[in-house]
Amino acid sequence: MKNYKAxxxxxxGTFSEVLKVQSLRxxxxxxxxxxxxxxxxxxQVNNLREIQALRRLNPHPNILTLHEVVFDRKSGSLxxxxELMDMNIYELIRGRRxxxxxxxxxxxxxxxxKSLDHMHRNGIFHRDVKPENILIKQDVLKLGDFGSCRSVYSKQPYTEYISTRWYRAPECxxxxxxxxxxxxxxxxxxxFYEITSLQPLFPxxxxxxxxxxxxxxxxTPAEKTLTKFKQSRAMSFDFPFKKGSGIPLLTASLxxxxxxLLHAMVAYDPDERISAHQALQHPSFQEQRAAxxxxxxxxxxxxxxECPVGPDLSTDWQTARESRKQHPRLRAEEERARRPGPAFVVELPKLKLAGVAKLPSFSSPTLQPVFVPGKVAVLRRPFKCVGAGQKTDTQKDLKPDLKQCRLPTIERKGGGP
Structure with missing residues (x-):
């Protein structure tokens, strides 16, 4: 922690304390x-669930950003x-009139x-969602404190008393x-209810x-729901029938x-409860999705x-074409260009070269015709395909006039052949 100033x-909390620090870097x-x-x-530090979860979930605009993990081997402190946020949801609504x-x-x-959907898609659930763990900075909400998180695919049963009591689901x-x-x-x-009414729903x-x-x-839930809960409970329970008052009138402004959406989130049976992905598609979020x-x-x-884009060539070409139509001289040149043949007859200039001698003229030899009219030429010797290493009969008859000379061997300095 020598790079930070408290x-x-x-x-x-129970397992940690949070300080505001300033980086000296x-x-x-x-x-x-x-x-x-x-x-x-x-x-042991790398196996900590909170560190593994933050590394897997970052970066996301609604998940608290982990910048650095500082571990001291000598003292064992971690x-x-x-990221430093302005406040949490509890501080936002506390004392509000x-x-x-x-x-x-x-x-x-x-x-x-969105934070819950991203987390559940990555195989993690939080287990301690409450106003103190939901942080806000400049109207941007981020979920933090993943110390109680667990893998979705881990084997049940889990720890019973994990989340804060007021926000604990019935199945817990x-x-x-x-x-x-x-x-x-x-x-x-x-x-959701507490932000709206400024009071806890189930205190x-x-x-x-x-x-x-x-x-x-x-x-009181239906007997089918209670039966599912009784199958995974060592101690049996029976509740007197209650109709329920419904969500209190403190949310009449909603x-x-x-x-x-609120009723779908607090459905007693978890199988009938809405998921985070389904909640994002709810009609109540239509304005947020459009924004x-x-x-x-x-x-x-x-x-x-920010990227440079070239000019619209089609527009420039169309403008130039319209201007040429209005100019008679340009229009006449275009018509000549479309005619076959050269547009103008131009005589090439003659080259004047000084001091060049006149070349003598020689008569070309007369070539004898190979095929005489009225006669069929007969090839007396058929063609042979000669390979690269073979010689024709004519080549065998030719003897070189030059004597074969052998060059002396050049010896390399240093003893090489």
Missing amino acids: IGKIGE DGNSYACKQMKQHFESIE ALIC YPLSEQRVMHYMYQLC LLTDGFYSYKMDLWSAGCV GANELDQISKIHDVIG SPQCLS ERQALANHRRACFS
Whole structure:
């Protein structure tokens, strides 16, 4: 950590504390997550789920950026240098008298669903989605704190009490660790309600009170759903029938489409609960999808404008053609160019060469005709195909007049042949 200067403490959790630090190399500020656990080797550090998840998920506009991993072998301390954000969702709504506008709420929820979709597509689910772990900077939302994440393909059962109680899905409460990535959507639905109403949806005091709070709002689930939960629970349970009051009237400011998305996120049965990918296609996000397409189109247009583009040759050619039609002289030249033959008869100039002698003239020898009219020429000797290493009869009869001479051998200095 000699390259960083501590500025102040941001927060503290069970397994780590977060500091605001300044880099001595570039002068920028970062968030330093200092782990309380001590590590023995670099292999143990690389096997940490949070580091593996951040490396797999980065870069993404809605996932917290990991800049550097700092590990001290001597002391065994580990620190994650991450992007510094302005605040989290809890700090945004804490002490607020009036709720956020629906447009701003849906702007945040669209980004949260994008982060969950990207994470689930890469085989990871978070298991601790809550307002404190959802960070904001200049209206850009990023999901952070992947210390509790797990692989989608890992074998069940998982740890039971992993997520914060208020945002824990029913399958996490009623089973012995038999849950899936759909629990993240339940937590996101609880965050959705809390951003809108500025109050938690299910603020249970303990495990039983948490289930009771859920049943007070949603109602007792169907027997089919309870049977699925009982199959993976060592202890049996039976709940009195409750109709449920429905989502409280604190969300009366939301449109029916947004309320339908909220109900789909907090569906009791995880098999009937909406996925992050399906949530992104929900009609309530129609405005956000249109704005995203427009931003992408503007980005592409800006990229093309930076590239030099040649002139429109078709337009220039058409303009030049129209101007030639209006000029009589150019039109006459074009007509002559289209006629066969040369446009003008020009006599080439004669070359004047001084001091050149006149060449004498010689008569060419008369060539005898090979074929006499009226007679058929007969070839007395047929053609033979001669190979590269063979000689014809004529070549065999010819004897060279020159004597064969052998050149003396030149000896190389240094003893070479």
